[in-house]
Amino acid sequence: MKRALITGITGQDGSYLAELLLEKGYQVFGLARRESWFRHNNASHLADRITVLFGDVSDGVDIASALSDAKPDEVYNLASQSRPGESWARAPETLQVNGLAAIRLFEAVRHNFPNCRVYHASSSEMFGRACVSPQNESTSFNPVNPYAAAKVYAHQMGKIYRESYGLFIASGILFNHESERRPLHFLTQKVAYGAACAGLGIMNSPDLNEVGRPIVEGGRLALGNLAIARDWGYAGDFVHAMWLILQQEHADDFVIGTGELHSLQDLCETAYRSVGKDWRDSVVSDPAFVRPLESGQTLADPSKARLQLGWQPAWSFDDMVRAMVAAQTIRLKASSPRMS
Numbered sequence: 001m002k003r004a005l006i007t008g009i010t011g012q013d014g015s016y017l018a019e020l021l022l023e024k025g026y027q028v029f030g031l032a033r034r035e036s037w038f039r040h041n042n043a044s045h046l047a048d049r050i051t052v053l054f055g056d057v058s059d060g061v062d063i064a065s066a067l068s069d070a071k072p073d074e075v076y077n078l079a080s081q082s083r084p085g086e087s088w089a090r091a092p093e094t095l096q097v098n099g100l101a102a103i104r105l106f107e108a109v110r111h112n113f114p115n116c117r118v119y120h121a122s123s124s125e126m127f128g129r130a131c132v133s134p135q136n137e138s139t140s141f142n143p144v145n146p147y148a149a150a151k152v153y154a155h156q157m158g159k160i161y162r163e164s165y166g167l168f169i170a171s172g173i174l175f176n177h178e179s180e181r182r183p184l185h186f187l188t189q190k191v192a193y194g195a196a197c198a199g200l201g202i203m204n205s206p207d208l209n210e211v212g213r214p215i216v217e218g219g220r221l222a223l224g225n226l227a228i229a230r231d232w233g234y235a236g237d238f239v240h241a242m243w244l245i246l247q248q249e250h251a252d253d254f255v256i257g258t259g260e261l262h263s264l265q266d267l268c269e270t271a272y273r274s275v276g277k278d279w280r281d282s283v284v285s286d287p288a289f290v291r292p293l294e295s296g297q298t299l300a301d302p303s304k305a306r307l308q309l310g311w312q313p314a315w316s317f318d319d320m321v322r323a324m325v326a327a328q329t330i331r332l333k334a335s336s337p338r339m340s
C-alpha cells in the first residue's frame with residue numbers, strides 16, 4: 001500500500017486529493033494545524049479514514065517530524081496562503097508559507113527521504129502580466145503580487161533541488177480551479193453566493209466580506225475589476241492531474257488548465273442565469289476590491305499535460321458554476337429554515 005503525505009489537507013485541493021488517493025488504495029496522512037483541524041473543514045468527513053499529523057508547514061521541525069511519522073512514498077505540497085489579493089497585507093507571512101516552507105520541505109526530503117516523490121503546487125499567478133497568451137511551461141514569469149513572487153521562488157527552487165540533487169520534485173502550474181468547497185472570500189464563491197442570494201430573494205446576506213460588510217448588501221454584490229478574464233477549471237479535475245504528475249517516470253513541470261478563457265462577466269452571467277436572474281441587476285464594481293496591480297490575461301496551454309499525462313478536464317465551466325450556486329443555495333436554505 002502506497003503512503004502519501006498531503007500538506008494543506010483541510011483546503012479545497014487537499015480534501016479532493018485525499019478522496020482520490022483513498023479511492024486508489026493509499027494510506028493518507030495530512031499535515032494540519034490543530035486550530036484548522038478541530039474546526040469544521042473540507043476534510044472533516046475523512047477523519048476516520050486518514051491520519052492527521054499536527055504541525056505548521058512553516059516550521060522545519062514540524063515538517064521533518066511529519067515525514068518521519070508518515071514515511072511517505074509521495075508528498076503533495078498544497079499548503080499555502082492562497083489569496084493573491086490578501087498577500088499585499090500579509091506579504092511576510094506569504095513568503096514564509098508559500099516560499100520558505102517549500103524549501104524546508106525539499107531540505108527535509110533531501111536529507112531523510114531522498115527517494116520520495118514530491119508534488120509542489122505552483123500557480124498561474126506566476127505569469128502575472130504575461131507577454132504571450134496562452135501560457136505554457138516555457139513562458140517567462142512576471143509576477144505582480146507578493147503571492148505570485150513567493151510562488152516563483154518556490155517553483156524555481158524546486159527545479160534547482162531536482163537538478164542539483166536528483167530528487168523527484170515535480171510542479172503543477174495550476175490555473176484557477178474552483179468548486180463548492182472554496183471559502184467565501186474567493187471571487188468565484190462570492191459570485192455563486194451572490195447568485196444564490198438573488199435566487200432566494202436575500203437582500204442582505206448573513207455572511208460578511210473581507211471589509212466586514214454583508215457580501216450581498218441592499219441586493220448588490222460588490223466585486224473588484226469586472227473586466228478581468230481567467231482560465232477557470234474544476235478542482236476535482238485538477239487533483240487528478242497532480243496524481244498523474246507523480247506517476248511519471250521522470251519529474252517534470254506541467255501547466256494544468258482548461259485552455260478556455262472566461263471573463264468575470266461570463267462568470268456572473270452563468271451564475272445568475274442558473275437562478276433565473278440577470279447579473280447586471282445585482283453586481284457592482286467597488287474600488288475597495290481592486291488589487292493594486294492586476295494580473296494580465298492568463299490562459300493555459302495544457303498541451304503537454306494532455307500529451308504526456310493523458311489528462312483533460314471532465315467538468316465544463318457552466319457545470320462547475322451551476323454546481324457552486326446550487327451548493328450555496330442549499331447552504332443558505334439550511335441556515336434559514338424559513339426558506340426551506
